[in-house]
Amino acid sequence: MTQTTDTPMVELKGVKKRFGDLEVLKGIDLRVDRGRIISIIGPSGSGKSTLLRSVNNLEVIDEGSILLDGMQVNRPDLKGLAYERHINHIRQNMGMVFQHFNLFPHLSTLENVTLAPRKLKGMNASGARELGMELLERVGLADKAQAYPSSLSGGQKQRVAIARALAMQPKVMLFDEATSALDPELVEEVNLVMKGLAEEHMTMLIVTHEMTFARDVSDWAMFMDGGVVVEANTPENLFSHPDQERTQHFLRKHLGAQA
């Protein structure tokens, strides 16, 4: 069910989320057009990860609505199996990359990538293998196809995780602090893969602590704090001339001399 080109790829309207008494998202609105790359920055506890996880319903929101290419993601009206079917279908259209990679340790690199297309799309073994090798090639790890995750470096693991998410040919990719758990010297190889995706006009929502990367790669940047979007602007403006004092303060801390 692909909509016309002006339907936003992802749209959030008045999204609210509470953990107990704590309101972590206090009414977020966001529109991501297809092919656009949005970076979300902010201090820990600002709600940025929760926001990203809400997009594919790993966190179930309390109020508001989330749409993927015109399809409603959050469906409080659906229960049990009907909900499972709905959310599995939605999630097959979104790729998610986690801070701690979460590769399946019992499967080889290639099997990690091909598991979902084989089991969920019924792709045959040779077709899945071809797709898997193509994706591993793309992230520069074709030579590690038979290796197990335990033998890979953090950067390699994350590149495999990106390939795994791409294997379902998602409409949008969600990155939840994809480089935060990596040693500094391994960040660049992951950033390069993400830049490659950006050049191919993949729609991306990126939660990150990498300010320079966010500035270079994204079309739009959002600063979140305390469950609200404090400021959103083009990356040039947000990073160089932030309007809000909280944004200025945060960027001074994280960019140091650059800000």
Place this chain on the structure above:
Amino acid sequence: MEFDFSPVIDYLPTLLQGVGVTLLIGLAVTVMSVIGGQIVAVISLYTRKVVSWPLRFFIWLFMTTPLLLQLYFLYFGIGEWILIPAIVVGVLGLGFHYMAYNADIFIATIRSVSSGQYEASRSLGFGHLATLFYVILPQAFYRALPQLSNNMIIMVKDISVLSAIGIGEMVYVSQYAISVTFRPFEFYITIAVIYYLINLMMEAGQSWIERRAAYRR
């Protein structure tokens, strides 16, 4: 006293038959208790209390009462109403007993698989059951292997308890041979050596499996 192993040689075919019975029972109980243990673990972790609590009660019951008592109960107790062949009672009794122990291990290892694994699988679009089947259980199984193989090594020795209900495993056939030849030491030593060799083989198998499983954890 002096040892005379010639009666052992005479009764070697009988002893080997006992070894065969022990090994076959061991195989059957391994298959039953490993597969059953996983099923019991999954049911007791993921179903409503109406289902999971009685199951946990049975696990607890099998783990807190002696194997011999369980076998007598099945064979002589239930045997009051239905006559079940001893070999079936033996395999089922031992199978249930170790199913309880293995389920206990699987419950722990399933819980030890991180929630990130569950989320990664769900985010790809796998449902709850598919996630369990393709992602959680295989990892739980690899993690359970060291303790599982320990249990199975103990289990093989427990097969000797089945002699109490007349199953012709190693100890039972040697008892028979001793009653004819009056050479208990020679037979018991032989049986002990055979047990030792079986254990040695199982330990070799265990470390082979361990090596293959290590990099998949």
